[in-house]
Amino acid sequence: MRVFKNRAFSRFADRNKISDEDLCEVVRRASQGLIDADLGGGVIKQRLARKGEGASGGFRSMILFKEQNRAVFVHGFAKKDVGNISRRELKALKGLAKIMLAYSDAQLTSIIASGTLIEVHCNGKTAKTVS
Numbered sequence: 337m338r339v340f341k342n343r344a345f346s347r348f349a350d351r352n353k354i355s356d357e358d359l360c361e362v363v364r365r366a367s368q369g370l371i372d373a374d375l376g377g378g379v380i381k382q383r384l385a386r387k388g389e390g391a392s393g394g395f396r397s398m399i400l401f402k403e404q405n406r407a408v409f410v411h412g413f414a415k416k417d418v419g420n421i422s423r424r425e426l427k428a429l430k431g432l433a434k435i436m437l438a439y440s441d442a443q444l445t446s447i448i449a450s451g452t453l454i455e456v457h458c459n460g461k462t463a464k465t466v467s
Contacts, residue, residue, distance in 0.1 A: 339456040341409040348412040360458035363407045377430030400433040
């Protein structure tokens with residue numbers, strides 16, 4: 337499975353000291369069927385633990401997810417700041433998932449080269465086999 341984050345999520349992760357390994361662990365859980373909320377249309381919501389506090393009071397991540405293929409972190413927020421996303425935001429995320437989860441490897445290479453997506457590395461390697 338390949339794992340990516342967009343620039344906005346990358347800034348969110350940096351600000352909140354969320355490492356690529358933390359993201360890899362979230363994807364591992366989802367790949368094992370431990371999905372916190374399946375919102376349909378290739379969009380899932382997963383908890384991200386706040387350093388030293390655990391997952392329940394931590395962050396939430398919106399991930400475009402295609403099992404055994406690709407995970408793209410696109411939005412993150414603190415649970416204390418935002419209860420949930422709106423219906424309009426969910427509709428937009430589902431539209432984005434339909435497009436991004438269908439990209440070919442050649443399209444992904446181009447998007448990575450443009451800086452729009454950043455490939456996440458697990459254990460010092462590209463996360464092509466997160467499981």
